[in-house]
Amino acid sequence: xxxxxxxxxxxxLVRHRNVLTRAxxxxxxxxxxxxxxxxxxxxxxxVAHRKATMVKKAKAKAEEAGEATAExxxxxxxxxxxxxxxxxxxxx
Numbered sequence: 001x002x003x004x005x006x007x008x009x010x011x012x013l014v015r016h017r018n019v020l021t022r023a024x025x026x027x028x029x030x031x032x033x034x035x036x037x038x039x040x041x042x043x044x045x046x047v048a049h050r051k052a053t054m055v056k057k058a059k060a061k062a063e064e065a066g067e068a069t070a071e072x073x074x075x076x077x078x079x080x081x082x083x084x085x086x087x088x089x090x091x092x
Contacts, residue, residue: 022041
């Protein structure tokens with residue numbers, strides 16, 4: 001009998017989990033200064049856990065696009081200087 005793709009464990013550590021363990025919740029709360037070492041571990045407040053990897057990819061794409069735009073602008077200004085045209089890009 002074969003195993004369904006969703007049940008295979010190779011990606012289990014990579015996938016985003018909505019539910020955190022108590023230890024992970026405590027780490028998050030400590031980072032946010034909402035829990036101290038001597039406080040009770042019972043009745044912990046809720047911790048929002050969002051998948052943030054897509055945001056990083058979007059920021060990287062935006063930065064690449066910004067760099068490409070900056071490079072294109074620099075090339076345009078260099079061409080204008082070499083040809084003696086004004087930097088505004090309007091032919092006059």
